[in-house]
Amino acid sequence: MSVQAKESPFMNVAQIQAGLAAKSFSAHEVAAATLARIAAIDPSIHAFLEVTEQLAFEQAARIDAAIACGRLDECGPLAGAPMAFKDNMNQKGTHTTCSSRMLENYLSPYDATCVAKAIAAGAIPMGKLNMDEFAFGSSTETSCFGPTRNPWDLGRVPGGSSGGSAAAVAAGMVPLALGSDTGGSIRQPGSFCGVVAVKPSYGVVSRYGVVAFGSSLDQVGPFARSVEDAARALNAISGHDPLDCTSQHVTTDFTANLSEGVKGTRIGIVPAFMGAQGLESEVREKVEEAALLLEAAGAHIVEVDLPHAAAAMSAYYVLGPCEAFSNLARFDSVRYGYCDPGHKDLGTQYEASRAQGFGPEARRRIMLGSYLLSAGVYDTYYYPAQQVRTLITQDYTQAFRNVDCILTPVAPRTAFKFGEISDPTSMYLSDMFTISINIAGNGGMSLPVGSGVQTGLPVGVQLIAPQFKDENMLRVAAALEAVLGKAAVAPAFAEGDAL
Numbered sequence: 001m002s003v004q005a006k007e008s009p010f011m012n013v014a015q016i017q018a019g020l021a022a023k024s025f026s027a028h029e030v031a032a033a034t035l036a037r038i039a040a041i042d043p044s045i046h047a048f049l050e051v052t053e054q055l056a057f058e059q060a061a062r063i064d065a066a067i068a069c070g071r072l073d074e075c076g077p078l079a080g081a082p083m084a085f086k087d088n089m090n091q092k093g094t095h096t097t098c099s100s101r102m103l104e105n106y107l108s109p110y111d112a113t114c115v116a117k118a119i120a121a122g123a124i125p126m127g128k129l130n131m132d133e134f135a136f137g138s139s140t141e142t143s144c145f146g147p148t149r150n151p152w153d154l155g156r157v158p159g160g161s162s163g164g165s166a167a168a169v170a171a172g173m174v175p176l177a178l179g180s181d182t183g184g185s186i187r188q189p190g191s192f193c194g195v196v197a198v199k200p201s202y203g204v205v206s207r208y209g210v211v212a213f214g215s216s217l218d219q220v221g222p223f224a225r226s227v228e229d230a231a232r233a234l235n236a237i238s239g240h241d242p243l244d245c246t247s248q249h250v251t252t253d254f255t256a257n258l259s260e261g262v263k264g265t266r267i268g269i270v271p272a273f274m275g276a277q278g279l280e281s282e283v284r285e286k287v288e289e290a291a292l293l294l295e296a297a298g299a300h301i302v303e304v305d306l307p308h309a310a311a312a313m314s315a316y317y318v319l320g321p322c323e324a325f326s327n328l329a330r331f332d333s334v335r336y337g338y339c340d341p342g343h344k345d346l347g348t349q350y351e352a353s354r355a356q357g358f359g360p361e362a363r364r365r366i367m368l369g370s371y372l373l374s375a376g377v378y379d380t381y382y383y384p385a386q387q388v389r390t391l392i393t394q395d396y397t398q399a400f401r402n403v404d405c406i407l408t409p410v411a412p413r414t415a416f417k418f419g420e421i422s423d424p425t426s427m428y429l430s431d432m433f434t435i436s437i438n439i440a441g442n443g444g445m446s447l448p449v450g451s452g453v454q455t456g457l458p459v460g461v462q463l464i465a466p467q468f469k470d471e472n473m474l475r476v477a478a479a480l481e482a483v484l485g486k487a488a489v490a491p492a493f494a495e496g497d498a499l
């Protein structure tokens with residue numbers, strides 16, 4: 001394998017494509033180098049649940065055949081770029097386990113639309129990534145296959161629920177990964193692992209084939225080490241899909257205005273977020289620094305108010321479990337899922353299979369949802385939570401009359417140690433700044449802005465866009481990245497000879 005091919009795991013998409021065009025290496029070599037790197041370093045990180053060597057080589061062969069005919073341009077915007085998928089995304093020929101015993105043996109008979117689109121755009125599929133069980137969690141500790149480790153400090157969590165996606169990109173195993181975000185599951189691990197992580201507006205990416213958690217909140221998005229790569233990936237996976245009635249006719253080129261800068265751009269700061277209880281000073285400082293950098297680049301910083309955001313957490317922990325309860329009802333041990341055999345009647349089979357197939361956090365969400373939707377209780381919780389949802393959505397609509405983008409913290413702190421947060425309600429606070437965005441349906445992303453002064457661990461800032469104006473946050477992110485530099489591979493894994 002050529003020296004350049006060995007370096008390919010550290011390259012961005014444009015560099016890989018330039019190397020392919022110049023015939024410095026082939027797509028086959030890119031796939032081989034990526035597989036070798038995963039084999040060498042993933043045992044210490046555990047981002048991958050399955051590595052799809054054969055699918056990777058098949059796709060690489062298609063790209064190499066096109067290159068041989070001088071048709072690299074026709075291979076799509078992600079041609080030759082290795083990509084891996086969160087394990088709640090169906091990909092034909094792979095297991096889609098959602099990191100749950102319930103689906104341990106489930107083989108996908110079809111591709112999720114986001115997976116199909118990424119592959120059609122030329123991405124080389126490398127495998128499936130670890131996550132919190134059914135995407136319930138903020139640390140990847142609820143995976144029934146064991147946690148993923150944060151490449152910046154192997155004693156700490158990568159965040160969650162898309163912890164495998166963030167860690168795989170941060171460790172330089174793949175330049176691109178997909179994750180899903182219901183309340184913060186793309187942005188919070190993005191912040192903990194120091195990579196670019198984008199949750200688009202609800203409806204930008206099809207949810208078809210992604211195992212549902214909260215159908216009105218779930219959204220798929222990319223992880224990358226540069227804003228441009230994330231925007232390219234978003235171009236590839238976005239757009240209307242007749243198989244998801246909530247997907248929108250989005251035709252935006254998310255890379256188009258990345259270099260336009262922020263002169264005259266109005267950026268909102270939310271004083272209530274900056275003064276929030278539990279926000280660590282090293283995180284707040286990074287958000288303040290980002291605001292100053294944007295101001296120096298010509299942006300106007302404006303204070304905005306989100307008066308109902310404080311109720312977002314309560315509303316989410318009603319709406320989320322209710323939707324999860326309904327969605328997880330299909331795992332009944334008959335058509336889908338783990339089956340505890342040998343019971344004399346169906347009722348006891350359901351009970352035993354679901355009790356053993358789901359882990360404790362999944363069971364907690366199911367029980368919560370079942371209670372909240374029961375007669376008499378529904379009016380007390382579910383209905384008011386929907387009213388709060390309307391108010392939060394109106395808050396964002398109002399705020400975006402005065403600003404083009406909002407800047408906030410992603411998470412109140414940097415990556416925590418394994419086992420450090422054991423009580424569920426403290427864990428839920430990880431998403432205090434991200435949840436209201438899912439409730440309103442806006443786009444939000446995490447951009448790495450350096451390391452915290454106390455912990456030395458990565459910190460991300462959150463940029464929030466008006467609905468279906470995701471290009472706004474990407475442009476602001478690109479302006480910050482132009483000053484701060486692109487996201488780095490975690491130091492311990494940054495040497496090519498880690499191979």
Ligand code: GLN
Pocket residue numbers: 135136137138160161180181182183184185186213320428431
């Ligand atoms: N951490 C939040 C939860 O546990 C959000 C998870 C997610 O976005 N999938 O519900």
